[in-house]
Amino acid sequence: MKAATTDTFAHRLLAWFDVSGRHDLPWQHPRTPYRVWLSEIMLQQTQVATVIPYFQRFVERFPTLPDLAAASTDDVMAHWAGLGYYARARNLHAAAKACVAHHGGELPRDFDALHALPGIGRSTAGAILAQAWDDRFPILDGNVKRVLTRYHGIGGWPGLPAVEKQLWALAHAHVEHVPAGRLADYTQAQMDFGATLCTRARPACVLCPVNEDCVARREGLTEALPTPKPGKPLPEREAVALLLENTAGELLLQRRPPTGIWASLWTLPQADTDAGMRDWFAQEIAGDYDNAEELPLIVHTFSHYRLHLQPLRVRKVALRDTVRDNDDLRWVARTDLATLGLPAPIRKLLGNGS
DNA sequence: AAGTCGGGGGA
DNA sequence: TCCCCAGACTT
Numbered sequence: 001m002k003a004a005t006t007d008t009f010a011h012r013l014l015a016w017f018d019v020s021g022r023h024d025l026p027w028q029h030p031r032t033p034y035r036v037w038l039s040e041i042m043l044q045q046t047q048v049a050t051v052i053p054y055f056q057r058f059v060e061r062f063p064t065l066p067d068l069a070a071a072s073t074d075d076v077m078a079h080w081a082g083l084g085y086y087a088r089a090r091n092l093h094a095a096a097k098a099c100v101a102h103h104g105g106e107l108p109r110d111f112d113a114l115h116a117l118p119g120i121g122r123s124t125a126g127a128i129l130a131q132a133w134d135d136r137f138p139i140l141d142g143n144v145k146r147v148l149t150r151y152h153g154i155g156g157w158p159g160l161p162a163v164e165k166q167l168w169a170l171a172h173a174h175v176e177h178v179p180a181g182r183l184a185d186y187t188q189a190q191m192d193f194g195a196t197l198c199t200r201a202r203p204a205c206v207l208c209p210v211n212e213d214c215v216a217r218r219e220g221l222t223e224a225l226p227t228p229k230p231g232k233p234l235p236e237r238e239a240v241a242l243l244l245e246n247t248a249g250e251l252l253l254q255r256r257p258p259t260g261i262w263a264s265l266w267t268l269p270q271a272d273t274d275a276g277m278r279d280w281f282a283q284e285i286a287g288d289y290d291n292a293e294e295l296p297l298i299v300h301t302f303s304h305y306r307l308h309l310q311p312l313r314v315r316k317v318a319l320r321d322t323v324r325d326n327d328d329l330r331w332v333a334r335t336d337l338a339t340l341g342l343p344a345p346i347r348k349l350l351g352n353g354s
Numbered sequence: 355a356a357g358t359c360g361g362g363g364g365a
Numbered sequence: 366t367c368c369c370c371a372g373a374c375t376t
Contacts, residue, residue, distance in 0.1 A: 043371040050362060051371090084360030087374075121373050141371045161355080191371055200369070201365065228368080357376075365368085 004152045004215045006170070010177040010186055016209035017189030020196075026055050031184070033107045033132035034065045040124045040131075041088050048195070054083050066105045069096040091119030109133055130187040136178070138171035139187055140164070143194025149226040150198065153215030157227045237305050240277040241268040243295065243313040243349070244285065250331040251350065252319075253340065261302065266332075266340045268311065268349075277312070284329075287317030300345040311349055 025048070027039035038058060042051045058079050062068040068076070073093065080089035095117040099107055107128065108114055114125040126137035145158040148167050156163040178186045197204045203222060205211050216222045244252040253266040269284075271277035281289045292312035300307045325331060332340065337350055 040371065045360085045370055045372060047362070047370055082361075084362085085372085087359065088372090091373080119373065123372070127371070139371080142369075143371065187371095195371085231367095355376105358374085359372105361370105363368105363370090365366105 004213050006173040006177060008177075008213065009151065009174050009210055011179075012209040013189045013193060014178070014182060014186055017185055017192060021185075021189055021192040022196075026052055026059075028188075031131065033109075033128065035059060036132045037107055037120075037128050038092070040127050041092050041119055042083065044088060044124070045085060046083065050083070054080070065096050065099055065107065068093065069100040069105070088119055091117075094118050095120065107132070109135070111137065127187055130183040132184075134181055134183045136175060136183055138168070138175040139190065140168055140171050141191070143191050143198075144171060146200065146226050147190065147194050147198045150203075150216035150222060151210060151214050153219060153221060153225070155225070155227055157229050159229060236308065237272075238308045238310070239270055239272055240274050241270045241298075241309055241311045241346075242277060242281065242292075243268055243311050244287075244317050245313070245315045246318055246331055247316050248331075248333075250333050251337075252317075253330055253332050253342075255328040255330075262343045264341070265343050266330075267343055267346050269329075270309070281314075284320060284323050285314075285317050286320050287314055289314065295349070298345050298349060300343075309345070 025039075027035045039051070039055055042055055042058075061075070061079055062071060071093070073090075076089055076093045077086065080086060083089075098117055099105060103113070109129065109132075111125055111129060114120055114128060115122065120128070123139045123141050127139045127141075129135040129137045130139070145164075145167055148154065148170050149158060149163075152170055154163065154166060154170075158164060158167060175183070175186070193209075197208055205214070205217055205222060208214065208217075211217050214222075216225050242252075246252070252269065254269045256262045256265050256267055258264050269277075269280060271280055278289055281287075292314045295311040295313055298307075298309040298311060300309060319325065319329075319331075323329070334350070337347070342350070
């Protein structure tokens, strides 16, 4: 069994790109630093198909960096309107002016100088240098994060600093294997690969040029990676459950309805409130509810809420004469519990010797 | 570390 | 509806 490797990744990706990559995007013809920069800014959090018409109109109105620097704010914003994230346009304009003021009207071919310009972060600076000059810099955008988490089997949400640090290290390791003169193609290849093959949903693993070495594919984790962003805190709900024992030591179980939480499973009689539980008890049971013993609180997490379930135990009770043992309400010997479908937290409670 | 910015597309 | 997208910046 082979582990994910950095030896072959770049070469295989480039071979795939030569045949199946995108070679006709507007900013590739011609591929000037200014046009690469503009495209990278427009493509931040924005899909290619959305960007293309904006890019065409923008470069037609502002063909060069000095043209952009000389334009009015209103003119620039008018050509950005509809793209969203308008701070990008303001930063772009400010950066153009800074380039005219400090870099002779061109984008600097220096990582730190580029990174210092407004709107250009670590990944965008690398993308510009690699694509415009074939300089050896890695990128780490959403596509690359998805590809690397899968290829190397990296768990944890990629937005976490610790995970991101790991991914940058892997991106660096891969880029070291790219042949000189192919950094621009490699950069584009990663994005094309992530956008067309290693997609978020239903990736085309059969066609993947690196599927032999992909950890996620080998371990069946393709759908699970990258780890999704943690959601908002779950709503909290409370409920009461009754652990009822008859004189024979049997437990009273109730079958859940065929839909909803724990559908058709056997659980303890349960209610949303203590008052509701008391009413049900008075209706169905012969015994003393006030004699109930509080058992340890059960906290159980569902996909859409967290349940705090308070179990109450009452011994030596019976069903009222009007209520019969039936399909939905049964006395069960402890030794027979294993034969019934019980939710995990309930099974744990009953197996605890409670 | 978390919040903010935005419109579009897919599940 | 929710989540994600060629992220960067501020608090």
